[in-house]
Amino acid sequence: MTAILEAHALGMRYGRRQALTDCTLNIPPGHVVGLVGPNGAGKSTLLKLACGLLSPSSGSIRVLGNAPGSRPEQLARVGFLAQDAPVYPQLSVADHLRLGAHLNPRWDQDFAERRVAQLDLDPAQKAGKLSGGQRAQLALTVAAGKRPELLLLDEPVASLDPLARREFLKHLMESVADNDTSVVLSSHLISDLERVCDYLIVLVSSRVRLAGEVDQITAAHHRIVCTRRDPDTLPAGLEVVSAEHTDRQSTFVVRTDAPLPVGDWAAESLSMEDLVLTYMETAATVRPARQDSEVTR
């Protein structure tokens, strides 16, 4: 099946600033992809390249098998929700749906109206008068109403309170379940991503540090705590992701695709949050990015 997103040595430069460097990805279809990384890491740039709002400075990117934004048909297949869920403040809720209907060949008016009713939005209400949560929900309704095969969402829940965030994610997951929509979603809220994502990309200072299916990633990483020792004395086949030492104790985060060998250490699994933070913290020392997406499903 066609990859959601396929990038080869993708690079993006704004003037002298390199926003994305040597990004190679191959995300299989049917995933909800979490895109994490510090501010300025290149998340928004990657999403804008994927929907065709930006053209790459180097390398190539294909989305659902085609060049992003190349043709009207391609635009209809991909939905993009920019940061802070922009809506037209002067237009009413109903106007937004009318706009959606006129601009999108595959628009699903039934779905959009049902969703608006479910959300208890007044169709006559001006979008500028809605709460942050309602605006985000309206923007998601328009993006999902075009019935895209892929939804790209740039920090859609960042400005929402916890309840609105949960509601937003529920509706998003319903859309995924209903239409087999694939999703790429950037966020700082790893606990949210942990619930909804089954594929993870960690971007740090313009490079991909980690990419792969969440189950595989979490199964492959271990935290081991042992008496103080040099990382080189660990068994072969363990890739050391991070190492911390006290005067008598060493703590390593290691990665191995084989089962963890038995040793004189205490081993535990890492939460997604710990894992992401580990990769963010160790990004200062440049190491080659890990790329797992070659694994065929």
Add this chain to the structure above:
Amino acid sequence: MIEFHLDPRSGIAPYLQIVQQVRQALLLGLLSEGDQLPTVKQVVAKVAINPNTVLKAYRDLEREGLVAAKPGVGTFVTRTLSQASLTEHEPLRHDLAAWLKRARGAGLTEAAIEALFTSTFRATAEEER
């Protein structure tokens, strides 16, 4: 119909939490043969999780022979766990008690026993995945 909930701090993969909750409901008699599990859409709309996670949990339960999917209708419980497993409880409890006695005999503290149990429990749970 049962409802699922997720504990993000448990350290247990979300799909395993669902599997465990179904098993628990079967053990407690909340679910019995013929009962329908919530549809994937109902679960994701309630708990806000990835539909694939629910599907994976249901597939696991299907492999165990606990439920069966009827295409276009839903997923149904095919076996009742409670009576059969209750009779299995006693010998298991007996083994566990003997093991605990040995662990205490070996000088392990309560905390050490708990740590050993939890780490072994996690390790075997991961192997079974």
